[in-house]
Amino acid sequence: MAGPAPEAREQRRGGNGRSGRDPYDLSAVLDIAVAAFNDFGYEATSMGALAERLGTSKSAVYYHVSGKEDLLRLALDRALGHLEAVLTEPEATSGPADERLRFVLRGAVRVLVDDLPYVTLLLRLRGNTQVERDALERRREFDHSVATLVDEARTAGSLRSDVDARTTTRLLFGMINSIVEWYKPGGPLTSEQLADDVITVAFDGLGERSDR
Amino acid sequence: MAGPAPEAREQRRGGNGRSGRDPYDLSAVLDIAVAAFNDFGYEATSMGALAERLGTSKSAVYYHVSGKEDLLRLALDRALGHLEAVLTEPEATSGPADERLRFVLRGAVRVLVDDLPYVTLLLRLRGNTQVERDALERRREFDHSVATLVDEARTAGSLRSDVDARTTTRLLFGMINSIVEWYKPGGPLTSEQLADDVITVAFDGLGERSDR
DNA sequence: TTCAACTTACCGGGCGTTCAGTAACTCTAC
DNA sequence: GTAGAGTTACTGAACGCCCGGTAAGTTGAA
Numbered sequence: 404m405a406g407p408a409p410e411a412r413e414q415r416r417g418g419n420g421r422s423g424r425d426p427y428d429l430s431a432v433l434d435i436a437v438a439a440f441n442d443f444g445y446e447a448t449s450m451g452a453l454a455e456r457l458g459t460s461k462s463a464v465y466y467h468v469s470g471k472e473d474l475l476r477l478a479l480d481r482a483l484g485h486l487e488a489v490l491t492e493p494e495a496t497s498g499p500a501d502e503r504l505r506f507v508l509r510g511a512v513r514v515l516v517d518d519l520p521y522v523t524l525l526l527r528l529r530g531n532t533q534v535e536r537d538a539l540e541r542r543r544e545f546d547h548s549v550a551t552l553v554d555e556a557r558t559a560g561s562l563r564s565d566v567d568a569r570t571t572t573r574l575l576f577g578m579i580n581s582i583v584e585w586y587k588p589g590g591p592l593t594s595e596q597l598a599d600d601v602i603t604v605a606f607d608g609l610g611e612r613s614d615r
Numbered sequence: 616m617a618g619p620a621p622e623a624r625e626q627r628r629g630g631n632g633r634s635g636r637d638p639y640d641l642s643a644v645l646d647i648a649v650a651a652f653n654d655f656g657y658e659a660t661s662m663g664a665l666a667e668r669l670g671t672s673k674s675a676v677y678y679h680v681s682g683k684e685d686l687l688r689l690a691l692d693r694a695l696g697h698l699e700a701v702l703t704e705p706e707a708t709s710g711p712a713d714e715r716l717r718f719v720l721r722g723a724v725r726v727l728v729d730d731l732p733y734v735t736l737l738l739r740l741r742g743n744t745q746v747e748r749d750a751l752e753r754r755r756e757f758d759h760s761v762a763t764l765v766d767e768a769r770t771a772g773s774l775r776s777d778v779d780a781r782t783t784t785r786l787l788f789g790m791i792n793s794i795v796e797w798y799k800p801g802g803p804l805t806s807e808q809l810a811d812d813v814i815t816v817a818f819d820g821l822g823e824r825s826d827r
Numbered sequence: 828t829t830c831a832a833c834t835t836a837c838c839g840g841g842c843g844t845t846c847a848g849t850a851a852c853t854c855t856a857c
Numbered sequence: 858g859t860a861g862a863g864t865t866a867c868t869g870a871a872c873g874c875c876c877g878g879t880a881a882g883t884t885g886a887a
Contacts, residue, residue: 427832444741447658450877462879463833471877527739529656562821566812570804574816577793578786585785592782600778604786608820609774639866662843674845675867683843 432457432467436474437520445475445524446531472534479528479538482521485514486545501561504552508579508605509598511549515582516594523583546576575605644669644679645693648686649732657687657736658743684746687736691750694733695757697726702760713773716764720791720817721810723761727794728806735795758788787817 435456439448450471454461468474489495489510495503515522525542528535550572556562562571579601586597647668651660662683666673680686701707701722707715727734737754740747762784768774774783791813798809 442741443743444656444658446656447741447743449875451875460834461877462835465878466832529654529659531655531659560823563819563823566815566821567804570809570812571816571821573793573797574790574813575821577796578790581785581789581792584789592779597782600782601786603778604783604820606820606822607775608816608818609778609783609787610818611772611775661841663841672868673843674869677844678866 427457427459427463427467429467432464433474433477434520437478437524440475440478441520441523441527444527472532475524476534476538478521478524479534482514482518482525483538483541483545485518486511486522487541489514490545490548499561500552500555500559504549504556505602505606507549507552508575508602511579512582512598512601513594515579516586516588516597519583519586519588526580526583546572549576578605639669639671639675639679641679644676645686645689646732649690649736652687652690653732653735653739656739684744688746688750690733690736691740691746694726694730694737695750695753697730698723698734698757699753701726702757711773712764712767712771716761716768717814717818719761719764720787720814723791724794724810724813725806727791728798728800728809731795731798731800738792738795758784761788790817 436448436453439453439456442448443452450461450464454464457464468477489507492506492510494506495510497503525538528539528542530536530539550569553562553572553575554568557564557568557571582597582601586592588594592600648660648665651665651668654660655664662673662676666676669676680689701719704718704722706718707722709715710718737750740751740754742748742751762781765774765784765787766780769776769780769783794809794813798804800806804812
């Protein structure tokens with residue numbers, strides 16, 4: 404058998420002001436768990452494999468979290484919390500509908516990039532357990548808020564109305580959410596540039612235009 | 616224990632000209648397996664649960680297929696085969712680049728809708744096994760062919776060039792692939808109308824335009 | 828000495844898979 | 858027309874493995 408692969412030992416806290424040996428921090432465990440869930444899928448990631456990635460034993464993981472589903476819940480809560488926060492910012496609640504929509508889309512791209520693994524996990528849920536179903540419900544509520552913005556922008560004449568509003572919203576989310584499948588932080592494309600591109604393509608399309 | 620739920624018994628073959636009993640058709644087994652894989656996720660779908668959906672026993676399933684992974688392989692092969700077929704049609708190989716691109720995008724939407732569960736399964740792969748990795752490789756090749764078309768259309772001046780070509784292609788695929796997450800066949804939106812909407816939004820964008 | 832942070836050893840259960848046996852049916856010989 | 862051989866399509870009971878989770882003992886810093 405190969406020796407242990409303590410990839411994450413470097414992520415342990417230094418002095419944490421408490422007693423005991425150099426301990427794991429919960430957020431370090433969570434980061435690595437979420438990465439593993441994304442690599443293999445939540446169901447396909449065993450607690451044993453997860454412990455191996457952490458360079459510890461299964462039981463050590465159980466010292467920090469109450470179970471596998473608890474890890475999932477913590478991760479999803481973070482992703483959803485940050486997404487929902489975008490909707491409560493002032494730029495999302497006042498001003499012309501199309502400007503609010505642009506702000507929220509930019510905000511969604513920002514959260515998606517900043518919390519990439521967490522949002523990735525959220526977007527891949529199937530709804531097998533109650534934890535997953537609760538998260539899916541919160542996600543639906545977020546989507547609904549954005550759909551309302553799209554509707555308002557259409558009514559205000561800022562968006563084309565020859566394509567159904569539901570279809571519009573869904574294609575828009577499809578485009579944005581797909582980012583988790585390919586965006587690599589640290590590459591040549593910054594998150595600001597990415598947000599610009601998303602807004603440009605979404606509003607003006609891919610076609611070459613005679614005007615502007 | 617509750618009685619059997621023979622949902623799929625109706626899908627058995629009638630007289631098959633051969634000896635033996637009234638059998639299951641392999642494609643009926645596959646249809647139900649793919650539906651279950653999409654509902655729960657491939658890993659989370661046990662052969663027992665699958666057999667229950669079929670109204671049979673686990674071991675009966677093993678009479679038809681060599682294993683769980685075999686079901687996955689058959690399903691992915693179907694989805695990929697139909698997608699790849701789009702690229703070999705005459706309209707995809709000759710004519711102006713932007714028209715070929717539009718044809719392929721329409722074709723992709725058509726396959727996606729016609730083989731919805733099969734393509735859904737394909738798009739959710741994680742690459743845990745060799746079967747999955749092989750399918751992902753074939754999918755990457757398909758994506759690459761479309762990316763080449765996008766490049767040609769840009770060079771020909773039919774597509775905007777202020778957004779990076781890779782980003783363009785990825786956002787385009789993100790939009791199209793998201794269809795599997797929400798499209799319900801038999802609803803008010805036909806697949807023809809959906810393809811029209813996708814082409815419209817992709818090329819002209821969501822914004823209201825002064826021209827046309 | 829105390830207590831956080833583990834480790835080793837283990838449990839019940841469900842998983843994918845196998846296999847011997849058998850029911851249901853057709854085909855052929857007479 | 859029917860015996861019986863042959864084929865197909867299963868059934869039911871396991872198998873070994875690995876899963877998520879736990880109990881109890883150990884380590885090392887304060």
